[in-house]
Amino acid sequence: MTTLPVTEGTGSLLPALLRRPGAFASLSLQQWDLVIRQALRAGILARLCFQLDEMGLLDAVPDRPRHHLEAARTVAQKHMRDVRWEIACVRRVLEKHDISVTLLKGAAYAMADLPPARGRLFSDIDFMVPRHRIEEVERILIEADWGSAALDEYDQQYYRRWTHQIPPLQHYKRNTVLDVHHTIVQITARDAVEADLLAAASQPLGDDARLRILAPADMVLHSAVHLFSEGEFDRGLRDLLDLSDLLRHFGNQPGFWEALPARAEELGLTGPLHLTLRYVERVLGQPIPEAMREARRRWRPSPGKRVLHDALFLRALQPDHHSCHTPLTGFARWLLYVRAHYRRMPLGLLVPHLLRKSFHRPPEEEEPPRVLPLRR
């Protein structure tokens, strides 16, 4: 049995605990002091509260750290209420127009009551509509009090021409943000995905056939491509835990593990899936069924690439807290940011885009508002 790091500067206590959650029962106050901060920064404090509660360990947590866990849970419950309310509002607005909406990521987890929903904090609500109707959807939402969040002309054009979504829409009163997509991966990306395939496999959520979620395998693949291709890892550990939750949940359904590799190949997303399985196993210690072994061998990148992947992802998937930073963490995160952009756009588009972004910084955020809005 490995011993747990005790104090600051001795590494990532939190991932060690996530691999052996039983050890939460025997933490010292000093260790809690670090765990609470790492979990808060990683965006999983509320999730941890739910997990400890389910394991029957919450009541045994000393008062002070428990207050922080429960406070985070209270905030997450508020987010959940707000998201459900907001989706009901969107639904009501689009209902009359016979447009089917496929909820993505957190919105889907929340409405389908999937495990990653517990303790989740939302910064926006993502959903997908058919591409040929996306402009109509935007118009309808703008008429219903959502407006384009303040963006300059360049950003507006960039979203519309090159990405898989329209510019984010923000409700003028509630400040909630909608991300309306027409597919799950940027259209200029190397692993661009046929939206029709996703829509055809999507499943109705309850009675309303126009409110849908992705099929289990597609949901996993979307979450995987989001984590490993977006390039921003400040919530990397949280996203990896989402994947772990989804794999555990759907993994119990018959046929899931057989369908997953085939679907990854069909959609061209074997790369992100391979990385998911590798790091769910390596970072969180979650066993992956034998059924996947053959496919994983087939997708395995060259040994050199594997070493590089480990060097980058094992750093970036730690909590973004100073106690978890190694001298190379910042560099690893930066390389992954560049990698994501490189995979997302051809160089001819990427270079002018990044140049522009580095010279036109958005104005700094004002002081935080009084209550926590959904926006990050």
Place this chain on the structure above:
Amino acid sequence: MKLSAWSRDELRARLASGGLCLNTGPFISRIRTRIPAVVDGIALLYADNAVAPDAPFADFHIALSQPLGLRRWYKPQVLFDVDRAVPFKPLPLNQALPLLEWGLNWCIGIYAHRFLIVHAAALEKNGCAVILPGPPGSGKSTLTAYLVHNGWRLLSDELALVSLQDGRITPLARPVSLKNQSIDIIAKAVPGATIGPRADDTAKGTVALMKAPTDSQERIAETARPAWVIFPRYTAGAEAVLEARSKADTLIELGRNAFNYSIHGRRGFEVLARLVEGCSCHTFTYSNLQDAQSVFAALAAQPRPAKQASA
């Protein structure tokens, strides 16, 4: 152990190394700073607070520092961070001490959801608490500073911490933030008050912090049952008049002034409704502090119904 037991050198060394764990009401704040004015301010304003040399757990890990670079010398600034995340823009260095208070309030507002946090002062007498919500200019802090030296115990100047379980108020007993004219008014009216240095040109005008009276620290573990909600309204030249206020209106106004009311959802409403149910609610117009004290003393002398706020 009280903070005043440490010599200034020891305090300075501990603040520099990040080893100062200060009990601020129900919270333990681990504070790190090398800014001399903040060291002096903490020594003055938090002298009676309990400190733990090596508390294993702190609720808030905060630091006040000066940004590097030219700003060190040219219009120097102060930066507040919580566990190395910076929630606000830097402020001019002369506002370092008020920034410590605003930063601590921010931490409570963002993280302390085991309470319903109402933007209000709270005072206690005979085990009963009066809650004084009030926008800036209502005279809430001035009244608080005066009353806590005249028969009332300070629970809080800015944030009334209402328990979600039993509706009682947990004392915070941090320094009282005096603004503009009220600094001189209190200095004159309360000769025994300890008032820190003035910070000019802040977002709230000139601010000076008044140390919480010693008894408020010594009785920091005693919670109090809310008995009155009083909305103070300073009006120049006015007589001290206490008027009844409708409970429904009081409830709505308290909800509007609670930082985390919407986070608690239905529970927040229920806690406030119970609180208002168990309190007598008033609007209080005043101009003279001594008259105000008489009105409050008379109020406290009235027999209170035995009903518990949680009933």
